[in-house]
Amino acid sequence: MNSDAIEISGNGFRYPAFVGRGLIAKAGEIARNIIDCNRCAIIADQNSARLFGDRVSESFRSKRFSSHLITIPAGEKSKSLTQVEKICDEMIKTGFDRSSFVVGLGGGVIGDLSGFVAAIFQRGIPHIQIPTTLLAMVDSSIGGKTGVNLQAGKNLVGVIHHPALIICDIEALEALPPQEIRQGYAEIIKHAIIRDAEMFHDLSSRQASIHRSGDALIELIRRNIAIKARIVSVDDRETSGERALLNFGHTVGHGIERATAFKIPHGDCVSIGMVAACTISMKRAGLSANERDDVVALLKKFGLPTQLPAEVDREKIIDAIAHDKKFLGGKIRFVVTPRIGEAHVSSDVTMDDIRAAIQDL
Numbered sequence: 001m002n003s004d005a006i007e008i009s010g011n012g013f014r015y016p017a018f019v020g021r022g023l024i025a026k027a028g029e030i031a032r033n034i035i036d037c038n039r040c041a042i043i044a045d046q047n048s049a050r051l052f053g054d055r056v057s058e059s060f061r062s063k064r065f066s067s068h069l070i071t072i073p074a075g076e077k078s079k080s081l082t083q084v085e086k087i088c089d090e091m092i093k094t095g096f097d098r099s100s101f102v103v104g105l106g107g108g109v110i111g112d113l114s115g116f117v118a119a120i121f122q123r124g125i126p127h128i129q130i131p132t133t134l135l136a137m138v139d140s141s142i143g144g145k146t147g148v149n150l151q152a153g154k155n156l157v158g159v160i161h162h163p164a165l166i167i168c169d170i171e172a173l174e175a176l177p178p179q180e181i182r183q184g185y186a187e188i189i190k191h192a193i194i195r196d197a198e199m200f201h202d203l204s205s206r207q208a209s210i211h212r213s214g215d216a217l218i219e220l221i222r223r224n225i226a227i228k229a230r231i232v233s234v235d236d237r238e239t240s241g242e243r244a245l246l247n248f249g250h251t252v253g254h255g256i257e258r259a260t261a262f263k264i265p266h267g268d269c270v271s272i273g274m275v276a277a278c279t280i281s282m283k284r285a286g287l288s289a290n291e292r293d294d295v296v297a298l299l300k301k302f303g304l305p306t307q308l309p310a311e312v313d314r315e316k317i318i319d320a321i322a323h324d325k326k327f328l329g330g331k332i333r334f335v336v337t338p339r340i341g342e343a344h345v346s347s348d349v350t351m352d353d354i355r356a357a358i359q360d361l
Ligand SMILES: NC(=O)c1ccc[n+]([C@@H]2O[C@H](COP(=O)([O-])OP(=O)(O)OC[C@H]3O[C@@H](n4cnc5c(N)ncnc54)[C@H](O)[C@@H]3O)[C@@H](O)[C@H]2O)c1
Pocket: 045, 046, 047, 048, 051, 074, 075, 076, 079, 106, 107, 108, 109, 110, 112, 132, 133, 135, 136, 139, 140, 141, 142, 143, 144, 145, 146, 154, 155, 172, 173, 174, 175, 176, 177, 180, 183
Protein backbone atom coordinates (compact mmCIF):
# COMPACT_ATOMS: atom_id res chain seq x y z
CA MET A 1 0.00 0.00 0.00
CA ASN A 2 1.26 3.51 -0.84
CA SER A 3 3.17 5.03 2.07
CA ASP A 4 1.17 8.25 1.81
CA ALA A 5 -2.04 6.36 2.49
CA ILE A 6 -3.47 5.74 5.91
CA GLU A 7 -4.43 2.11 6.28
CA ILE A 8 -7.76 1.28 7.84
CA SER A 9 -7.91 -2.37 8.76
CA GLY A 10 -9.53 -4.79 11.11
CA ASN A 11 -11.37 -8.06 11.19
CA GLY A 12 -12.13 -8.75 7.51
CA PHE A 13 -11.44 -5.30 6.08
CA ARG A 14 -8.43 -3.34 4.89
CA TYR A 15 -8.44 -0.19 2.77
CA PRO A 16 -6.44 2.98 2.25
CA ALA A 17 -7.41 6.62 2.77
CA PHE A 18 -5.54 9.18 0.70
CA VAL A 19 -5.47 12.81 1.81
CA GLY A 20 -3.98 15.57 -0.29
CA ARG A 21 -4.47 18.47 -2.66
CA GLY A 22 -5.73 17.92 -6.19
CA LEU A 23 -6.65 14.26 -5.60
CA ILE A 24 -10.11 14.55 -7.20
CA ALA A 25 -8.42 14.87 -10.58
CA LYS A 26 -6.38 11.74 -9.78
CA ALA A 27 -9.29 9.66 -8.47
CA GLY A 28 -9.33 7.39 -11.54
CA GLU A 29 -5.60 6.74 -11.29
CA ILE A 30 -5.81 5.93 -7.57
CA ALA A 31 -8.83 3.68 -8.12
CA ARG A 32 -7.09 1.80 -10.96
CA ASN A 33 -4.52 0.47 -8.51
CA ILE A 34 -7.18 -0.84 -6.16
CA ILE A 35 -10.29 -1.89 -8.07
CA ASP A 36 -10.40 -4.26 -11.00
CA CYS A 37 -14.01 -3.56 -12.07
CA ASN A 38 -14.48 -1.26 -15.06
CA ARG A 39 -17.86 0.41 -14.59
CA CYS A 40 -18.86 2.82 -11.89
CA ALA A 41 -21.94 4.72 -10.82
CA ILE A 42 -20.89 8.06 -9.35
CA ILE A 43 -23.54 9.18 -6.86
CA ALA A 44 -23.51 12.87 -5.95
CA ASP A 45 -25.91 15.54 -4.72
CA GLN A 46 -26.68 18.67 -6.73
CA ASN A 47 -23.88 20.62 -5.04
CA SER A 48 -21.11 18.06 -5.22
CA ALA A 49 -22.17 17.11 -8.77
CA ARG A 50 -22.04 20.74 -9.91
CA LEU A 51 -18.70 21.40 -8.22
CA PHE A 52 -16.82 18.15 -8.85
CA GLY A 53 -18.93 15.85 -11.07
CA ASP A 54 -17.16 16.64 -14.34
CA ARG A 55 -13.68 16.44 -12.84
CA VAL A 56 -14.34 13.07 -11.20
CA SER A 57 -16.07 11.61 -14.28
CA GLU A 58 -13.23 12.77 -16.51
CA SER A 59 -10.64 11.33 -14.15
CA PHE A 60 -12.32 7.91 -14.21
CA ARG A 61 -12.78 8.05 -17.98
CA SER A 62 -9.12 8.86 -18.51
CA LYS A 63 -8.25 5.59 -16.78
CA ARG A 64 -10.63 3.57 -18.99
CA PHE A 65 -13.47 3.28 -16.50
CA SER A 66 -16.94 3.81 -17.93
CA SER A 67 -18.83 6.01 -15.51
CA HIS A 68 -22.37 7.26 -15.08
CA LEU A 69 -23.19 10.22 -12.83
CA ILE A 70 -26.37 9.99 -10.75
CA THR A 71 -27.38 13.29 -9.16
CA ILE A 72 -29.87 13.54 -6.30
CA PRO A 73 -31.24 16.50 -4.30
CA ALA A 74 -28.95 17.83 -1.54
CA GLY A 75 -29.93 17.38 2.09
CA GLU A 76 -30.73 14.84 4.77
CA LYS A 77 -34.15 14.09 3.18
CA SER A 78 -32.37 12.22 0.40
CA LYS A 79 -31.13 9.62 2.88
CA SER A 80 -34.25 7.52 2.31
CA LEU A 81 -35.29 4.10 1.06
CA THR A 82 -37.20 5.85 -1.74
CA GLN A 83 -33.95 7.37 -2.96
CA VAL A 84 -32.16 4.01 -2.63
CA GLU A 85 -34.79 2.41 -4.86
CA LYS A 86 -34.57 5.21 -7.44
CA ILE A 87 -30.79 4.91 -7.62
CA CYS A 88 -30.86 1.10 -7.89
CA ASP A 89 -33.50 1.34 -10.66
CA GLU A 90 -31.36 3.82 -12.55
CA MET A 91 -28.31 1.59 -12.14
CA ILE A 92 -30.19 -1.41 -13.52
CA LYS A 93 -31.55 0.63 -16.45
CA THR A 94 -28.05 1.85 -17.23
CA GLY A 95 -26.81 -1.73 -17.31
CA PHE A 96 -24.82 -1.98 -14.09
CA ASP A 97 -24.23 -5.47 -12.76
CA ARG A 98 -22.23 -7.30 -10.12
CA SER A 99 -18.96 -6.35 -11.72
CA SER A 100 -19.59 -2.62 -11.22
CA PHE A 101 -18.76 -0.35 -8.31
CA VAL A 102 -20.21 2.75 -6.66
CA VAL A 103 -18.46 6.05 -6.02
CA GLY A 104 -19.98 8.34 -3.38
CA LEU A 105 -19.04 11.95 -4.16
CA GLY A 106 -20.28 14.36 -1.52
CA GLY A 107 -20.83 14.86 2.20
CA GLY A 108 -21.96 12.36 4.81
CA VAL A 109 -25.44 12.10 3.32
CA ILE A 110 -24.03 10.87 0.02
CA GLY A 111 -21.45 8.69 1.79
CA ASP A 112 -24.08 6.89 3.89
CA LEU A 113 -26.58 6.56 1.04
CA SER A 114 -24.15 5.50 -1.70
CA GLY A 115 -22.49 3.06 0.70
CA PHE A 116 -25.86 1.50 1.44
CA VAL A 117 -26.62 1.22 -2.28
CA ALA A 118 -23.24 -0.44 -2.81
CA ALA A 119 -23.92 -2.82 0.09
CA ILE A 120 -27.21 -4.08 -1.31
CA PHE A 121 -26.99 -3.66 -5.10
CA GLN A 122 -26.85 -7.21 -6.49
CA ARG A 123 -25.97 -8.32 -2.93
CA GLY A 124 -23.01 -6.00 -2.63
CA ILE A 125 -20.46 -4.32 -4.86
CA PRO A 126 -17.37 -2.23 -3.96
CA HIS A 127 -17.73 1.36 -2.74
CA ILE A 128 -15.33 4.27 -3.07
CA GLN A 129 -15.77 7.28 -0.81
CA ILE A 130 -14.81 10.71 -2.14
CA PRO A 131 -15.90 12.87 0.81
CA THR A 132 -16.27 16.58 0.06
CA THR A 133 -17.19 17.98 3.49
CA LEU A 134 -14.80 18.18 6.44
CA LEU A 135 -17.20 16.08 8.51
CA ALA A 136 -17.26 13.34 5.89
CA MET A 137 -13.46 13.38 5.59
CA VAL A 138 -12.73 13.05 9.31
CA ASP A 139 -15.74 11.03 10.38
CA SER A 140 -18.48 9.54 8.22
CA SER A 141 -16.39 8.12 5.34
CA ILE A 142 -14.38 5.93 7.75
CA GLY A 143 -15.64 2.77 9.38
CA GLY A 144 -18.21 1.37 6.99
CA LYS A 145 -21.43 2.54 8.65
CA THR A 146 -23.92 3.00 5.81
CA GLY A 147 -27.66 3.48 5.85
CA VAL A 148 -30.70 5.67 5.53
CA ASN A 149 -33.36 7.30 7.71
CA LEU A 150 -36.95 6.22 8.29
CA GLN A 151 -39.90 8.45 9.23
CA ALA A 152 -39.40 7.16 12.78
CA GLY A 153 -35.84 8.37 13.06
CA LYS A 154 -32.35 8.78 11.67
CA ASN A 155 -30.07 5.92 10.59
CA LEU A 156 -32.58 3.22 11.51
CA VAL A 157 -31.85 1.07 8.47
CA GLY A 158 -28.34 0.21 7.47
CA VAL A 159 -25.48 -2.18 7.18
CA ILE A 160 -21.73 -2.14 7.76
CA HIS A 161 -20.11 -2.07 4.32
CA HIS A 162 -16.56 -0.76 4.40
CA PRO A 163 -15.37 1.19 1.37
CA ALA A 164 -12.54 -0.15 -0.77
CA LEU A 165 -10.91 3.27 -0.87
CA ILE A 166 -11.28 6.80 0.55
CA ILE A 167 -10.00 9.86 -1.32
CA CYS A 168 -9.95 13.23 0.48
CA ASP A 169 -9.08 16.29 -1.59
CA ILE A 170 -8.70 19.40 0.59
CA GLU A 171 -9.33 21.59 -2.45
CA ALA A 172 -12.96 20.50 -2.21
CA LEU A 173 -13.25 22.28 1.13
CA GLU A 174 -12.58 25.67 -0.44
CA ALA A 175 -16.19 25.77 -1.63
CA LEU A 176 -17.64 24.61 1.70
CA PRO A 177 -19.53 27.28 3.71
CA PRO A 178 -18.11 28.13 7.19
CA GLN A 179 -21.17 26.65 8.89
CA GLU A 180 -20.36 23.25 7.30
CA ILE A 181 -16.65 23.53 8.14
CA ARG A 182 -17.65 24.08 11.77
CA GLN A 183 -19.63 20.80 11.78
CA GLY A 184 -16.41 18.95 10.99
CA TYR A 185 -14.51 20.73 13.76
CA ALA A 186 -17.03 19.51 16.33
CA GLU A 187 -16.05 15.91 15.53
CA ILE A 188 -12.34 16.81 15.35
CA ILE A 189 -12.49 18.35 18.84
CA LYS A 190 -14.39 15.25 20.00
CA HIS A 191 -11.56 13.05 18.68
CA ALA A 192 -9.04 15.25 20.50
CA ILE A 193 -10.92 14.99 23.80
CA ILE A 194 -11.34 11.22 23.69
CA ARG A 195 -8.01 10.20 22.18
CA ASP A 196 -5.43 12.90 21.47
CA ALA A 197 -4.38 15.44 24.12
CA GLU A 198 -1.56 16.62 21.89
CA MET A 199 -3.96 17.49 19.07
CA PHE A 200 -6.20 19.23 21.60
CA HIS A 201 -3.31 21.43 22.77
CA ASP A 202 -2.19 22.02 19.21
CA LEU A 203 -5.67 23.21 18.22
CA SER A 204 -5.88 25.33 21.37
CA SER A 205 -2.50 27.01 21.02
CA ARG A 206 -2.45 27.96 17.35
CA GLN A 207 -4.68 30.36 15.45
CA ALA A 208 -7.83 28.71 14.13
CA SER A 209 -7.05 29.89 10.57
CA ILE A 210 -3.73 27.97 10.50
CA HIS A 211 -5.60 24.68 10.55
CA ARG A 212 -7.92 25.68 7.75
CA SER A 213 -5.66 25.29 4.73
CA GLY A 214 -2.56 23.75 3.24
CA ASP A 215 -0.32 21.17 4.85
CA ALA A 216 -1.66 21.80 8.36
CA LEU A 217 -5.16 20.91 7.18
CA ILE A 218 -3.92 17.77 5.40
CA GLU A 219 -2.07 16.76 8.56
CA LEU A 220 -5.12 17.43 10.71
CA ILE A 221 -7.42 15.33 8.50
CA ARG A 222 -4.88 12.50 8.40
CA ARG A 223 -4.57 12.55 12.16
CA ASN A 224 -8.34 12.37 12.60
CA ILE A 225 -8.74 9.55 10.10
CA ALA A 226 -6.04 7.66 12.03
CA ILE A 227 -7.90 8.18 15.33
CA LYS A 228 -11.18 6.88 13.94
CA ALA A 229 -9.35 4.09 12.11
CA ARG A 230 -7.74 2.87 15.34
CA ILE A 231 -11.13 2.75 17.02
CA VAL A 232 -12.98 0.93 14.22
CA SER A 233 -10.07 -1.46 13.70
CA VAL A 234 -10.87 -3.08 17.03
CA ASP A 235 -14.64 -2.56 17.08
CA ASP A 236 -16.25 -1.83 13.72
CA ARG A 237 -19.57 -3.35 14.80
CA GLU A 238 -19.77 -1.54 18.14
CA THR A 239 -19.59 -4.71 20.22
CA SER A 240 -16.60 -4.22 22.54
CA GLY A 241 -17.49 -0.67 23.57
CA GLU A 242 -14.53 1.00 21.88
CA ARG A 243 -16.58 2.47 19.04
CA ALA A 244 -19.05 3.77 21.62
CA LEU A 245 -16.39 6.32 22.67
CA LEU A 246 -17.14 8.13 19.42
CA ASN A 247 -20.50 8.96 20.99
CA PHE A 248 -18.86 11.42 23.39
CA GLY A 249 -21.17 14.46 23.53
CA HIS A 250 -23.71 12.64 21.37
CA THR A 251 -26.19 11.45 24.00
CA VAL A 252 -27.12 15.01 24.92
CA GLY A 253 -26.37 16.16 21.35
CA HIS A 254 -28.92 13.76 19.87
CA GLY A 255 -31.41 14.83 22.56
CA ILE A 256 -31.00 18.46 21.47
CA GLU A 257 -31.35 17.50 17.79
CA ARG A 258 -34.60 15.70 18.45
CA ALA A 259 -36.02 18.27 20.86
CA THR A 260 -35.43 21.00 18.26
CA ALA A 261 -36.74 18.91 15.34
CA PHE A 262 -33.26 18.83 13.74
CA LYS A 263 -33.25 22.61 13.21
CA ILE A 264 -29.84 22.97 14.89
CA PRO A 265 -27.05 21.27 12.87
CA HIS A 266 -25.59 18.03 14.24
CA GLY A 267 -22.10 19.38 15.01
CA ASP A 268 -23.55 22.35 16.89
CA CYS A 269 -25.72 19.98 18.98
CA VAL A 270 -22.71 17.76 19.67
CA SER A 271 -20.69 20.81 20.70
CA ILE A 272 -23.28 21.75 23.33
CA GLY A 273 -23.56 18.05 24.22
CA MET A 274 -19.80 17.88 24.83
CA VAL A 275 -20.05 20.76 27.29
CA ALA A 276 -22.73 18.80 29.18
CA ALA A 277 -20.59 15.65 29.00
CA CYS A 278 -17.68 17.59 30.51
CA THR A 279 -19.87 18.83 33.39
CA ILE A 280 -20.95 15.24 34.02
CA SER A 281 -17.33 14.07 33.71
CA MET A 282 -16.33 16.50 36.48
CA LYS A 283 -18.82 14.84 38.77
CA ARG A 284 -18.41 11.21 37.71
CA ALA A 285 -14.90 10.87 36.28
CA GLY A 286 -12.77 13.49 38.01
CA LEU A 287 -12.34 15.89 35.08
CA SER A 288 -10.83 19.16 36.35
CA ALA A 289 -12.75 22.43 36.06
CA ASN A 290 -9.78 23.88 34.17
CA GLU A 291 -9.98 21.20 31.49
CA ARG A 292 -13.73 21.69 31.14
CA ASP A 293 -13.04 25.40 30.59
CA ASP A 294 -10.37 24.52 28.02
CA VAL A 295 -12.94 22.47 26.09
CA VAL A 296 -15.43 25.34 26.13
CA ALA A 297 -12.73 27.77 24.94
CA LEU A 298 -11.66 25.48 22.09
CA LEU A 299 -15.22 24.96 20.88
CA LYS A 300 -15.79 28.72 20.90
CA LYS A 301 -12.55 29.28 19.01
CA PHE A 302 -13.90 27.21 16.12
CA GLY A 303 -17.22 29.08 16.14
CA LEU A 304 -19.16 26.29 17.84
CA PRO A 305 -21.97 26.99 20.33
CA THR A 306 -21.44 26.04 23.98
CA GLN A 307 -24.81 27.06 25.39
CA LEU A 308 -28.36 26.17 24.56
CA PRO A 309 -30.48 28.93 23.05
CA ALA A 310 -32.81 30.22 25.82
CA GLU A 311 -35.99 29.20 23.97
CA VAL A 312 -35.11 25.49 23.78
CA ASP A 313 -37.27 23.40 26.11
CA ARG A 314 -34.87 21.58 28.48
CA GLU A 315 -37.50 19.01 29.47
CA LYS A 316 -37.98 17.99 25.84
CA ILE A 317 -34.28 17.20 25.60
CA ILE A 318 -34.41 15.12 28.75
CA ASP A 319 -37.44 13.20 27.42
CA ALA A 320 -35.67 12.59 24.14
CA ILE A 321 -32.59 11.25 25.95
CA ALA A 322 -34.70 8.95 28.09
CA HIS A 323 -35.73 7.24 24.83
CA ASP A 324 -32.20 7.12 23.46
CA LYS A 325 -30.92 3.83 22.08
CA LYS A 326 -27.75 4.07 24.18
CA PHE A 327 -29.55 2.75 27.24
CA LEU A 328 -28.67 -0.89 27.69
CA GLY A 329 -30.79 -2.98 30.04
CA GLY A 330 -32.17 0.18 31.66
CA LYS A 331 -28.67 1.48 32.43
CA ILE A 332 -27.30 4.63 30.92
CA ARG A 333 -24.06 4.07 29.08
CA PHE A 334 -22.55 7.50 29.07
CA VAL A 335 -19.14 8.42 27.66
CA VAL A 336 -17.08 10.45 30.13
CA THR A 337 -13.60 11.92 30.03
CA PRO A 338 -11.42 11.84 33.16
CA ARG A 339 -8.81 14.03 31.44
CA ILE A 340 -8.39 15.43 27.94
CA GLY A 341 -7.15 12.67 25.64
CA GLU A 342 -8.94 9.85 27.47
CA ALA A 343 -12.49 8.56 27.62
CA HIS A 344 -14.45 5.57 28.80
CA VAL A 345 -18.02 4.37 29.02
CA SER A 346 -19.48 4.80 32.49
CA SER A 347 -22.58 3.23 33.96
CA ASP A 348 -22.42 5.49 37.05
CA VAL A 349 -24.06 8.44 35.33
CA THR A 350 -27.66 8.95 36.39
CA MET A 351 -30.55 10.65 34.66
CA ASP A 352 -30.35 13.29 37.41
CA ASP A 353 -26.73 14.03 36.47
CA ILE A 354 -27.82 14.51 32.87
CA ARG A 355 -30.77 16.69 33.90
CA ALA A 356 -28.55 18.91 36.06
CA ALA A 357 -25.96 19.29 33.28
CA ILE A 358 -28.65 20.25 30.76
CA GLN A 359 -30.20 22.78 33.11
CA ASP A 360 -26.72 24.28 33.45
CA LEU A 361 -26.35 24.84 29.70
N1 LIG B 1 -21.47 6.81 8.63
C1 LIG B 1 -21.02 7.42 9.70
O1 LIG B 1 -20.24 6.87 10.47
C2 LIG B 1 -21.49 8.82 9.97
C3 LIG B 1 -20.83 9.60 10.94
C4 LIG B 1 -21.23 10.92 11.10
C5 LIG B 1 -22.26 11.44 10.32
N2 LIG B 1 -22.88 10.65 9.40
C6 LIG B 1 -23.96 11.18 8.57
O2 LIG B 1 -23.43 12.23 7.78
C7 LIG B 1 -24.48 13.10 7.39
C8 LIG B 1 -24.00 14.53 7.53
O3 LIG B 1 -22.93 14.74 6.65
P1 LIG B 1 -22.49 16.21 6.18
O4 LIG B 1 -22.39 17.08 7.37
O5 LIG B 1 -21.31 16.05 5.29
O6 LIG B 1 -23.78 16.72 5.41
P2 LIG B 1 -24.23 16.76 3.85
O7 LIG B 1 -23.79 15.56 3.14
O8 LIG B 1 -25.66 17.08 3.86
O9 LIG B 1 -23.40 18.02 3.30
C9 LIG B 1 -23.69 19.31 3.82
C10 LIG B 1 -23.99 20.30 2.68
O10 LIG B 1 -22.78 20.65 2.02
C11 LIG B 1 -22.92 20.48 0.61
N3 LIG B 1 -21.58 20.17 0.11
C12 LIG B 1 -20.93 18.98 0.14
N4 LIG B 1 -19.65 19.15 -0.24
C13 LIG B 1 -19.51 20.46 -0.56
C14 LIG B 1 -18.41 21.26 -0.99
N5 LIG B 1 -17.18 20.73 -1.12
N6 LIG B 1 -18.61 22.58 -1.20
C15 LIG B 1 -19.83 23.13 -0.98
N7 LIG B 1 -20.90 22.45 -0.54
C16 LIG B 1 -20.73 21.12 -0.33
C17 LIG B 1 -23.94 19.40 0.47
O11 LIG B 1 -24.56 19.45 -0.80
C18 LIG B 1 -24.91 19.75 1.59
O12 LIG B 1 -25.77 20.77 1.18
C19 LIG B 1 -25.67 12.76 8.27
O13 LIG B 1 -26.64 12.09 7.51
C20 LIG B 1 -25.09 11.83 9.33
O14 LIG B 1 -26.02 10.87 9.79
C21 LIG B 1 -22.51 9.36 9.21
